Amino acid sequence: MKKIITSESVTIGHPDKICDRISDTILDEFLKQDKESRVACETCISNNLIVVFGEITSKGVVDIKKTVINTIKDIGYNKNNGFDIDKCKIIININKQSEDIALGLKDKDIGAGDQGIMYGYACNETDTYMPLPIYLAHKLSKRLEYVRTNNIISNLRPDGKTQVSVEYENNIPKRIHTIIVSIQHDSNIINLKKNIIKHVIYHEITNLIDKDTIILINPTGNFVIGGPEGDSGLTGRKIIVDTYGGYSKHGGGAFSGKDYTKVDRTASYYARYVAKNIVASGLAGKCEIGVSYAIGISNPISIFIDTFNTSIIKEEELLKIIKKEFDFRPLSMIKKLDMKNIEYKTYSSYGHFGRTDVNAPWENLNKISILKKYVNVKHNN
Numbered sequence: 549m550k551k552i553i554t555s556e557s558v559t560i561g562h563p564d565k566i567c568d569r570i571s572d573t574i575l576d577e578f579l580k581q582d583k584e585s586r587v588a589c590e591t592c593i594s595n596n597l598i599v600v601f602g603e604i605t606s607k608g609v610v611d612i613k614k615t616v617i618n619t620i621k622d623i624g625y626n627k628n629n630g631f632d633i634d635k636c637k638i639i640i641n642i643n644k645q646s647e648d649i650a651l652g653l654k655d656k657d658i659g660a661g662d663q664g665i666m667y668g669y670a671c672n673e674t675d676t677y678m679p680l681p682i683y684l685a686h687k688l689s690k691r692l693e694y695v696r697t698n699n700i701i702s703n704l705r706p707d708g709k710t711q712v713s714v715e716y717e718n719n720i721p722k723r724i725h726t727i728i729v730s731i732q733h734d735s736n737i738i739n740l741k742k743n744i745i746k747h748v749i750y751h752e753i754t755n756l757i758d759k760d761t762i763i764l765i766n767p768t769g770n771f772v773i774g775g776p777e778g779d780s781g782l783t784g785r786k787i788i789v790d791t792y793g794g795y796s797k798h799g800g801g802a803f804s805g806k807d808y809t810k811v812d813r814t815a816s817y818y819a820r821y822v823a824k825n826i827v828a829s830g831l832a833g834k835c836e837i838g839v840s841y842a843i844g845i846s847n848p849i850s851i852f853i854d855t856f857n858t859s860i861i862k863e864e865e866l867l868k869i870i871k872k873e874f875d876f877r878p879l880s881m882i883k884k885l886d887m888k889n890i891e892y893k894t895y896s897s898y899g900h901f902g903r904t905d906v907n908a909p910w911e912n913l914n915k916i917s918i919l920k921k922y923v924n925v926k927h928n929n
Contacts, residue, residue, distance in 0.1 A: 552725050554713040555681035555793025557689035560897040561623050561706020561732070561774075563781025567591035568790075568896040570600065570619050571783045571805030575892050577615055579807070581608030583888045586645045589805035591616075594780040598638045602805065605645040612640050624697065624706045629734070630777040658879050660841035661809040668819025669796035670827040671834040673721060676911075677824045678902035680721045682793025684712040686898050687752040690905075692731055701743045705732035707774035714756070724753065726762040732774035733766075741765040790900050791816070796836050804896050808887035811841045811878060815848075817910040818881040820901050822874050824911065826855075829919035831866060833858035839876055846877040860923065869922055873915065885909040 558565055570591040578585040585606035592599050600612055617633050625631040670677040688710035696704040711728040714721045729744050744765050750757075784802025788794050801812030808814050819837040826835040838852035853867050875881070882888065886909050894906050903911065 549718060551716050552713050553679070553681050553716060553795060554711060554726075555679065555685045555788075555795065556709060556711040557682070557685035557789055557793075557898065558710075558786060559689050559693050559706060559708035559731075561625065561708065562786075563593055563707070563776050563779045564783075564785040565781070565897050566620070566623060566776065567593055567781045567783040568786070568804035569623065569893055570598075570616055571602075572893040572896040573619050574600070574610065574612055574615055575805055575807060577610040578604065578606045578608045579888065579892075581610070582606045585807060586809065587805065587807040588645070588810065589642070590783040591805070592780065592782045593776045595776055596636050598636055599641065600639070601641040603643050603645045612642070613638050625775060629705045629732075629775075630773065631775050658809065659844035659846045660811045660815075660878055661843065662811060663841055663843045664801050664812055665799040665838060665840045666801065666811060666815040666819055667791075667797045667799050667839075668816060668821070668823045668837040669792050669835070670820065670823040671795075672827055674902070676902035676904060677827055678899075679792055679795035681712050681714045682789075682795060682899065683902060684714070684724070684753060685710045685793060686902075688712070688727070688729060688748060690898050691748045691752050692729070695747050696731075700747050701740075703734035703737040705734065705774060707732040707771075707778070721756065723758055724756045724761050726764070727753075727757075728764045728767065730766050730771055732771050735770075735772050792901070797838065799838075803900060804892070808882050808890075809878065814878060814881050814885065814887055815839050815841065815876065817885055817887075817900070817908075818874075818876065821885065821910040821912070822870060825913055825915040825919055826866070826870070828913045829916045830923045831860060831869075831919060835859075837870070846879065848876045851876065869919070873918060 571589045574589050575587045578587055585608055587604050589602040589604060598616055616638055620633040671679055673680045674683045676683060692708045695701045708731040713726040715723045715725045727749060733740060745763060783805050787798055787802050790803055791798055803813045806813045819839055823835040823837045826832055832855040834856045836854045840849045842849055853863055855863055859866050
């Protein structure tokens, strides 16, 4: 059976990703001063307006306005490419964390910071244990940023999108059906399509493209007006880009701007860690982990597993192994993943999972040796 699966990625200058980066940078700045900071910070942006809002309780003192301005400039926006931060109105509306929420976080074994469901996923399609469509889409987006900031292709601007459609046959990726690249540019750019194909697409993708692969570069023609000048942005609006490109389930909670006590973030990272080690150990070819929590309670309400008929043992047995070898309580996850010492803004663009450019603790394969004993038990039976 043939099917086509599509995933997209966006660059650091996309309006939603600007907001994610601002929110995570603010989180980072508070955690630098106070590791026990409680942060739930969101950002929205539109044309000449930026609003930062949410709840923060911390001993740290952060100049949020200055952080916003520096983040915009670091991304690469200026008065010459459609978004002048010096002429932008910045509104800050930050309150303290609700005392009702704080009650559940005071115990020695802290409870979940909120109720909710989270998912983690891994598969053996790529060396990073990520689905191929989102893996390729992120590679193209990161390359777009690289050719822009290193002036390999001149006259590009920060906003951009990529999209990759992979054709599967019997659940195995066989070819790339379509590649779409949309990149903001100056009005006087020349040879854009030729340069994007050469310096971005064929630089990053060396196989699975055939004579029938459709390649679209800026399908509407020009893409001069972009970024916050052309579209609004909001923290957490690219949750599928952040995770598995729609290949796996998503619980609905965003990551950016949330500290490590928020299970939306920490449990999603930990579920990825569990799923990746399960697949890497050979227990399954694909693994999706679902976990749910109640606010203030440390033990998860439920843990769900789906290996899509790729497990070498029964799923109920695999679930027992997971519950034995992995601890989904918030305090344990925080310690295991070193969540108090993460620079979160690093993950605000180009995905939170499958990253090879940074050392993400949830990507570690340090449980393989333990899990392989269960593989050996299976093989000996």
